[in-house]
Amino acid sequence: MDSIKQAVELARAADVHHPGTLSGPPLAADGSLHSSAESQHNEVRLRADHLEANRIVAYGTSGKNGRYYDMLRTQVLQEMDKKSWQFLAVTSPTAGCGKTVTACNLALSISRLPERSVLLVDLDLRRPAVGKYLGISGNGAVLNVLEGRTPLSSAVVQASVGPNRMLVLPGSVSSNSSEWMASQTMGALLQTIKRDFRSRIVIFDLPPLLLGDDVISILPRIDATLLVAGVGSTSVSDIKECQKHLQRTPVVRVVVNKVTETGGPYYGYY
Template identity: 70%
Template sequence: MDSIKHAVELARAAEAATTPGTLPNAARQDFRSEMQDSKLREVRLNPDHLEKSRLVGHKSKDDGRYYDMLRTEVLQEMDKKSWQFLSITSPTAACGKSLTACNLALSIARLPERSVLLVDLDLRKPMVANYLGLQDGPGILDVLEGRATLSAATLRASIGPSSIFVLPGSTPSSNSSEWMASQSMGTLLHAIKREFRSCIVIFDLPPILLGDDVISILPRMEATLLVAGVGNTSLADMRESQKHLQRTSVVRVVVNKVTEAPPAYYGYY
């Protein structure tokens, strides 16, 4: 009987370990110790800056409740398929996709049995570092071009008792489409899956209708969250976006009530 009980416990532990972003206690402690021993940069996020940036996902009260609900819905859907990679995009600019990506990551980080990596994959207009208030340093483009390692470009950003891993953008690139389809990108994604195997990985992608960047990278993603903006996204934009998203799993569509005028993006208005 003892041997049967032991076998059942091992099977349960193995099943839990295959779910991205959640680990049994012992494994989770090993992972955190491993990350603490690594050379990742450590930063403390400024609450005042987050407030000005409309980042509320780190709060457990009313301000962050919307993102907590989104978090639960997205994670439930991803856990069903053991998905790890979640891409976030929008039909056009100024829909709030980067804001949603940051808030969702901060909300997931508050769960004690979850870890999250936020990757700024909007190579044309990286905004994650600006929203989080991060200082200049190596970013994803430096890794793709071989000027920095993944560990050197990734940092751990903390707010209160929670923390998220961040692979920020760096200088904007005019060769975004080429990088998205490159072998270097494939190698980087494999490295992320290996090095952050216990993390849900959120990729902030460019708007889907402003180039072929998103179309190039979507086959490498497992799930997608589409963010639309009231006043910035037309019904025609949504229909066109859905055509491009037919080959990926859209876990949710978020509609933001954007009131400010959209800024210039990629030279578009």
């Protein structure tokens, strides 16, 4: 957990003070959801001006901000390849740290690699924001899949910008987010994603870790975690509390957002 210890030191240096019954779709014999394998998905063209306005900058090769995400991409993929990991969770101690911006930029950066493909899943059932940042209309995609109203293959969209493409499963707001995260149906959804998208790195944008028990409920089903902290948003005690919950989950990197007061999405990582 050396990366978390380094984040603790950075936060200290900054001196920051600051239920119902769930019913899901029927399961297949292997415990996954009934779903067709990867097929033709609805395509959405992302607008560069919308991305830029929302600090999503890693969709192209130009621009100095995007290259920081490319460096993060390379280090994250090296760690995941070493262990044959597929599922990466992106979370933060509290709100306002930039976890969704990081998840979107990392996914777009991976999509630019010629021999890589990525699926970005918005599993923040409290405040889903992937669709807003990318300019995609979600129409309750994740919740529709969990409740059996929409097959996974129909809910996933192909987002493209320039010559690059990635798959996105937009999010949904649920008043039962904690229960869904711990449910057998969620486990079945993850099994289906692992089976039907086995050639892809899957990035899950999760809620903030300390907001409730959503993240700790799903962590045992995830291979590795990327923790996003924010200078001015994250305290030393926040990071130490996260460390307790992440004892059994590999943390591939800790991204420290808002390191400087200028220049948009600059960040450091450990």
